[in-house]
Amino acid sequence: MPKLLLVEDNEMNRDMLSRRLQRKGYEVVLAVDGPSGVEMARTHAPDLILMDMSLPILDGWEATRRLKSDAATQHIPVIALTAHAMSSDREKALEAGCDEYDTKPIELPRLLGKIESLLSRAAHSSAEKPTS
């Protein structure tokens, strides 16, 4: 069962999305702000991270930069979730190191497609790594 880390400060969005993902067969661990998201990525080693961008204390862009600069977490795919409207926000998320980007309100089939695609790409690239 793939493990997802959902970093989301909005309580209702967090509850709703985590329950819907669990019903689709994912294990979901939750973080409510940037620092706890970074910490839980290290301690829980999720297969993929869903990162809200507007987070308290440490925003999603900076949290992603920290994850991608840490050897222990840089391989974990990150999907940016944002209700921001500007087309530049997508570029900003990708520049921070996010692997994908999706907008709120969430279209679950579209998000699931992106999750599956990144998980399968990650599994493929880890299988290609030489074992030494």
Next chain:
Amino acid sequence: MTEPQNPASEETRHAMPAKLLHDLRTELGPIIGYAELLMELAHEQGQECFLPDLQNIQTAAKNMAAFISANFRGIGLPETPAESATQQAAASGTS
């Protein structure tokens, strides 16, 4: 003659509507999501009598999201590629 646009003032002009759009979309997310979750549960538990009303909640919220996006585009706020794809899917009835 058209005056050259100042990028800083363009950003400032978009800042307030962008925040409002962000907040509106954030609040619409749970309405759509919980409606869809309840539709799944109602279907699984044989409570189909609830489906039409839940469908109405979902449709109204999605219409509101589309209405908000269309109006914000009307004031020059650019849409994201993901939003554009959603609008196209909604227009073709495939979402």
